[in-house]
Amino acid sequence: MIKKQAASTHDVRSPRNDGAAARMSDVARVARVSLMTVSRVLREPDKVLDVTRERVDAAIRQTGYVHNALAGGLRSQGRTKVVAAVVPSVRNSLFAGTLQGLADALRADGLRLALGDSDYSKAEETALIRAFLSLRPSGLVVHDAIRSTALRSVLARAAIPVVEVGDLSRRPFDLAVSYSNRLAAATMTRHLLERGYRRIGFVSLSPRLTRRALERLTGFETALREAGLEPDPELIAEAQPGFAEGGRTLVELVARRARPADAVFFAGDVHGIGAILEARRQGWDVPGKVAIAAFDDVEIAPEITPALTCLRIPRYEIGFEAGRRIIARLHGDPDESTRAVDLGFRLIVRAST
């Protein structure tokens, strides 16, 4: 009597697909196991016998198999193990610290970061977020606040953790990990007032370009009014990105005004550094003739002469905490009560004020 051999799927049924990228069934055939066993080796290796797992691992190496997150994500929750992040500009190294923290936090949970650059355009930001959402990421981090209602409703349906990291002034859409631009700017302004400066200039990127510039301006004006001073429109200027613009606006506020500034607070980009360099070119004493303060503690700020007074934003920590919150949410951990986390800032007083 001939015993009929039980036919199982992993016998010969799946056609060899030479040349093309290996699929899970190719690995299964080589390892002489079923598809499901390969799938398990990749996702829950503990549930597979050691010898089997080794055979499968060898087959994976042999075939050069790369997991297909499209198929996998489609079938399971509909999510991929990617967190998307959108920043206004990757050229600006300030955002880089946050991204580093974020990537580090996510790595611990096997999540990867996919980064996009909106180039300070709201339309591009929306398009980018939609493009990323189409990849069904596990989470989203945005540097700007979510404002458009279209975006809000799309994100609400996506049902993924969304973290805003650029400012803390509004009620967050979902989660926020950040600092208060308004409070930080007010703190620096008070510092300048305490030092005795009264004609304080303010330079930032255009408030039309980014909401943060407006928040900082508001903080600046509030602090002045607290001290009984009325902000002088003559001493408020906008600058384009880049070192050189810091120098240009410094000269404008100090040398081209009937009543010149005795201090200038550079609230955006790397303008503070450019201003220090320009002051030296002009032969101006800093802070004797004019004090200079900046918003961000860029790497070169303590190295330059005179060293630059500035605010230190815990950028790395913001990114890291954002990542932690996303992971916690994905694991279904009870919400850590607060949806908005304020990581604060520090005033670093150096020689320039």
Add this chain to the structure above:
Amino acid sequence: MIKKQAASTHDVRSPRNDGAAARMSDVARVARVSLMTVSRVLREPDKVLDVTRERVDAAIRQTGYVHNALAGGLRSQGRTKVVAAVVPSVRNSLFAGTLQGLADALRADGLRLALGDSDYSKAEETALIRAFLSLRPSGLVVHDAIRSTALRSVLARAAIPVVEVGDLSRRPFDLAVSYSNRLAAATMTRHLLERGYRRIGFVSLSPRLTRRALERLTGFETALREAGLEPDPELIAEAQPGFAEGGRTLVELVARRARPADAVFFAGDVHGIGAILEARRQGWDVPGKVAIAAFDDVEIAPEITPALTCLRIPRYEIGFEAGRRIIARLHGDPDESTRAVDLGFRLIVRAST
């Protein structure tokens, strides 16, 4: 006689899925068309009648539908409209120019950039590339050369355009758009030799950290030997990333050597800037006591005093051309003959040499 109404799929068959993210079938139901028509509106709108398209567009807005690239990519070529890029560090603004160019070029073709950061780790780079490949991108841009054989075979099977942008010294794995680190370093070294410097120091990141450092060192040594000089190991130093390290190594090569350097070529990171700042702190005349040259034309290089002599790498153009090549390849355009494109560099001579 009651005429039986023809039953079509878009009647009532698909269950309403309230709350959950909208699917294409939800849009189809709302717009009273079939699934395929919705799909066509999204991908080839010309093939759909205007009135129909408008109905579908309205339904898309109403439902808040977001395309599912997982399902779409899975069914079609198995690709998503994303190009993945992997750089050693997003903190380093030098890579940012290339990424900007890349993103700009890709945008023209409806492609998005997804960026990852390997943190200068080969293992992490490989893991990151695998993770991105699992999302089935349309192309891949890597800053470092593809070296490991495991990665090479995986990428070969992926059958997507791969562009290396960090160096041009090796035969590219697939495509390369870059410049020659060796030639650039040699050019700067010859410039210093022409100026009459003979004890030229060389500072870079560890050649173990990145292949590019080794290429630059080789170019430096080659140029010296051409001029009949033997490189002095006493004048070759490694530095960690960061401004401060530039200052430290400058002091080391100038003040801690029996026969001090009369010029130092900083081949990595922002060390050149740090060195200029340190020289001023020390009260050293630049270039009188020691000349300082740097590899990269960072934004601040012309602003500082003395302005820094350096090499200008066309970073934006490299990114843009890399994007163009990827798009051309995806469209099946005949290979523009050359697989390796050399976009060169320029020597910018300023006051520091």
Add this chain to the structure above:
DNA sequence: CTCGTCGATGTTAACGTTACCAGACAACAG
């Protein structure tokens, strides 16, 4: 008046993976 063509829309069957359940078999208690 018929037939072929063309443009707009619809139907069906995949794409490669994983959730869910079922089967096989070993170990062990009674």
Add this chain to the structure above:
DNA sequence: CTGTTGTCTGGTAACGTTAACATCGACGAG
């Protein structure tokens, strides 16, 4: 020797989209 439990592995049906083909009128040539 039987029944029960537990561990490992396998079969099958989705997930939401699109390629390929099918259908259905309208329209013009012959």
